[in-house]
Amino acid sequence: MTVKLDNVGENVIKKHMKKNIAIKVENLSKQYRLGEIGTGTLSHDLNRFYAKIRGKEDPYSIVGQTNDRTVSAESDYVWALKDINFEVEQGEVLGIIGRNGAGKSTLLKLISQITAPTTGTIKAKGRIASLLEVGTGMHPEMTARENIFLNGAILGMTKKEIKAKFDEIIDFAGCQLYIDTPLKRFSSGMRVRLGFAVAAFLEPEILIVDEVLAVGDAEFQKKAIGKMKDISAGGGRTVLFVSHNMASVKSFCNKGILLVNGHIEFMGDVDLTVSKYLLGSSQNLNLKQFNNEFDHELFSFKEIRISATDKTTIEPLTEYDEISVETVLHIFKNEESLQLTYVLKNESGEPIFTFSHKKNKIKLKKNLNRLICKFPKGFLNIGSYYLDAYLIKDSRETIFLEKDIISFNIQEGLRPLGSWMGKEPGIIKPIFEWSIENN
Amino acid sequence: MNNQWDIIIQPKRSVFDINLKQLYKYKDLLFLFVKRDVVTIYKQTILGPIWFFVQPILTMVIYVFVFGNIAKISTDGIPQPLFYLAGIVMWNYFAESFNQTADTFTQNANLFGKVFFPRLIVPLSKVISALIKFVIQFLLFLALYLYFLYSSTVIQPSYLIILLPLLLLLMAGLGLGFGLIFSSLTTKYKDLKFLIQFGVQLLMYATPIIYPLSTIPENYQFWIKLNPITHIIETFKTIFLGSGQFSTNGLLYACVFTLFTLVFGVLIFNKTEQKFMDTV
Incomplete structure (x- = not known):
């Protein structure tokens, strides 16, 4: 005490x-010039100098756009920090x-x-x-x-x-x-x-x-x-x-x-x-559908959903649920050696384990495949998790890799009233088989 | 309120804001850079520092052969080897100071991109390294000089020898000044790199190195004298050989010119060092 x-x-x-x-x-900001510095450098410098001697503001400091790499460049300057x-x-x-x-x-x-x-x-x-x-x-x-x-x-x-x-x-x-x-x-x-x-x-x-x-x-x-x-x-x-x-x-x-x-x-x-x-870095939705972001000559990655078995993807996942990971893959050619592999990572990005359907003798066929993998009840502890998706050919060649393709949260389940409500230590909390012998 | 901070980083420094105190703090780095330059040049070579002698001796031999014996350019009655070596040794000091500092930013971009220290330390160290190289080559000149001093009568040393330190200072100042200006400009405009390569060579021919100033026709003398190095070389030749055209006004002009170049160089360098990483 x-x-x-x-x-x-x-x-x-x-x-x-x-x-x-x-x-x-x-108020720290840093502007960088996009593209090549070469022709135009001198003319921009002269423009700047002209603005300066007239006591005006730097004409290029206004035009910079935010550093969002997903949009195309609208101006020659970009704010690396704003x-x-x-x-x-x-x-x-x-x-x-x-x-x-x-x-x-x-x-x-x-x-x-x-x-x-x-x-x-x-x-x-x-x-x-x-x-x-x-x-x-x-x-x-x-x-x-x-x-x-x-x-x-x-x-x-x-x-x-x-x-x-x-x-x-x-x-x-x-x-x-x-x-x-x-x-x-x-x-x-x-x-x-x-x-x-x-x-x-x-x-x-x-x-x-x-x-x-x-x-x-x-x-x-x-x-x-x-x-x-x-x-x-x-x-x-x-x-x-x-x-x-x-x-x-x-x-x-x-x-x-x-x-x-x-x-x-x-x-x-x-x-x-x-x-x-x-x-x-990966949207926290339990359902992700892809149009053609992950298209390949052999396959198209269509959908991935994580849900408690027999529930919708909107409902939260709890520590007591059986968790299903469903993947929809469109295979274009009969290529039986393709194998889907996931790496499960915790919130720190540390891999916890890798899982695939290889040992289950399940083979991907031409056209749509819906692969379902189930984690046993109560296997994952409370926390955020991330999946890296791999498609492996002939058990050795990675032909597709997307890190953090989906993330999901495991929440506390309904615990009996009056019991402790915190997170138990550990990343997984599997339910093992126990037995007792009383004499 | 602001004086509680030790470091204040702002977008633009004033042009004249040169942190000399900081420069002094890094004096150990200056000498370690000099040591690095001197020690590492000839590592894993057999002849080692002897290479310092080879370059001026061979250059002198070629000059004697080409300019002295084929072109028959006058040396004002001074023994040819001595005349050329005097010019070569002095010129080398300027060229070395200039060449080594002129690519400071591009050469050290990797280092400058990772650690902050006063950037001026690097060109300063190059000039000091060049001075060490000069001293070694000067000893070579001195040896040849003493030989001719005793074996011939044409050479008349002058009391002006007290001006020698000033001459070295001027050469270093000019080399450094031009080096700083060019290194600052090349960060943005790489064209200048090509100019430097033959520019130094052209400048040498515009300086009385391989010919005495006295052989230049009257109407061209003005242009040659516009070159401040002319006066430095002529003073040097007056000191040791007694054959140059020493003029107080000329030397004064060289002093003023050097001072301006150096001040301008330091200012532009100081301005460039803040942002060159974005353009280099």
């Missing part, structure tokens, strides 16, 4: 303390998520001063170090020792600081043996380790990290995430983290921003942001 009281006390104190903002982003406003408190770890091209990298580039914004300001307290890539500027002909100094200096450390941390860096990278060997003799994995080691011992107030953890082996990734957690927790440093790996965003960040087509779609608690992202 005392623990809880302490927590309450702390919250009260936190509320009364003035918020310590580390980064403040106001009117971004947010604040990051000191010590916060902010995850920035969004689909490819949503503006994540542009945002990081603006904050790390690689390119200037078109409008708006960014204000920050302390030193900003950006890790958009590990081992930037390292030279293959120079030794590991020389490269540590060079890379450290590029990232903003002084020689003295690097010297003080040198042994730790070597230790973290685990390359004592190769310290005087030219970098070109290193394996690519070792280079990444060395690069990350240098960055890990930077001591900036604000650290910007862009998917650098996607490289390296599992052991290294674990080490790197651990180190980053230490940095943010121990040093009270602010971290901005961009990743497509929702599991690492969730485990590492405490706040999230969801970017969609260059604007902030959602901002708040990281779990909420991640589930918004995952829901947004």
Whole structure:
């Protein structure tokens, strides 16, 4: 009980303390030019200059369209980011998520001063170090020792600081043996380790990290995430983290921003942001019908529906239902070796299992096929799930792949009154066969 | 209210907003870049730094053969090898400073796209690397010079030798200034890249490197003297060979010209570095 009281006390104190903002982003926008920069560049420049000397506004800043890649270009300019406003408190770890091209990298580039914004300001307290890539500027002909100094200096450390941390860096990278060997003799994995080691011992107030953890082996990734957690927790440093790996965003960040087509779609608690992202990326409808989006010379993907058996797709799915996954495939040729395979993923995008009809000796025939797969009652726990669809030929060749083709939610079922209402731990909760022997 | 922030990023910096304090903070990086340039050029070569000598010696030999013996261009009575080497060594310093800095943005786009540091560090480091190369080549010149100083009587060193540091500064300043201007412009207009290649070569012929200024007809002298490098080279030749046409006004003109080029170069570079990643 005392623990809880302490927590309450702390919250009260936190509320009364003035918020310590580390980064403040106001009305930030970034415009890019579409198409080739070549002919026309000079004429646009001259137009701009002419407007400027007459004291008028930049004639091309008005015409930009939003960064929605599904519509065709109406003007030569596009807003990669439009009117971004947010604040990051000191010590916060902010995850920035969004689909490819949503503006994540542009945002990081603006904050790390690689390119200037078109409008708006960014204000920050302390030193900003950006890790958009590990081992930037390292030279293959120079030794590991020389490269540590060079890379450290590029990232903003002084020689003295690097010297003080040198042994730790070597230790973290685990390359004592190769310290005087030219970098070109290193394996690519070792280079990444060395690069990350240098960055890990930077001591900036604000650290910007862009998917650098996607490289390296599992052991290294674990080490790197651990180190980053230490940095943010121990040093009270602010971290901005961009990743497509929702599991690492969730485990590492405490706040999230969801970017969609260059604007902030959602901002708040990281779990909420991640589930918004995952829901947004595939529409949360239990029935999806396709016209000819997924046509192929061998087949046409017509429909996919997920429902509780014998119920419509509008009714919610609960933890106690038997779940049917129905797929309608139009096959054009008699191709018996075709096999439909699904990968079921949880809200973090982690695959849970793969299932197909291969073992059931069901074969797809010419014309319309309605394939039905049933998950036993109570098999899936509460949560959001995603399906990746694959069509495999001859058990080896993937001829069709659509990630997150459909998503669905499993809700709480009607539980007996008075019983506990939360989500039990675990992704699945299968009903096993139990027996008891009473003597 | 704004002074509580350490970094403020805005769309447009004022033209004159150059952060010298920040530049100074990165001085270690400057020297590490210089070290990288010098150390890595001749890694895995057998002759190593001797290559620094090979280029000017071979160039000199060719000049002696082509311009001295075939074209029979006067050298004002100065021994041909010494006359040409003096010009080559000085010219190389300018050409190296200019060539190495002129593609700063395009050459380092990858690095600049990932990390922020004052971009000016890169061209500065190139000029310092060029200076190191110059010093080595200058030693070669000095060796040849001392040999001719003792073996012939035509060479008269001048007390003007105190001007040597100024000459180097001017050469570096011009190379850097032009380099900064061109590197900024090439981010958008790549046409200039082709201009640079033969532009440097053409400029060399417009500078009294392979001929003495005194052989130029009166009516062309004005145009040759418009080239600020002419005055730097002539002063250098006056200092060591006693054969150049030193003029205080000419050198003063070179100083002013260099200062303008450099200031303009730094300003345009500073403006370009903010957004070049979008166009490069």
